[in-house]
Amino acid sequence: MYRESGQVQCPYCWEMIWMDVDPSGGDVQNFIEDCEVCCKPIQYIARLNDEGEYDIEARTS
Ligand SMILES: [Zn+2]
Numbered sequence: 001m002y003r004e005s006g007q008v009q010c011p012y013c014w015e016m017i018w019m020d021v022d023p024s025g026g027d028v029q030n031f032i033e034d035c036e037v038c039c040k041p042i043q044y045i046a047r048l049n050d051e052g053e054y055d056i057e058a059r060t061s
Pocket residue numbers: 010011012013014015035036037038039040
């Protein structure tokens with residue numbers, strides 16, 4: 001089992017953070033995880049793209 005990771009920008013503090021996506025979770029994933037810098041809850045939307053990598057979007061929840 002491997003994990004995909006991508007860099008996303010926190011919508012609260014604008015820090016760049018690395019987010020791991022578990023490929024077993026499916027092609028489109030929606031989850032909330034606290035920012036490791038400012039500890040606010042970020043909503044992540046990860047979508048598998050044509051290159052087999054995840055595009056990760058971060059939003060305020
Ligand atoms: Zn943050």
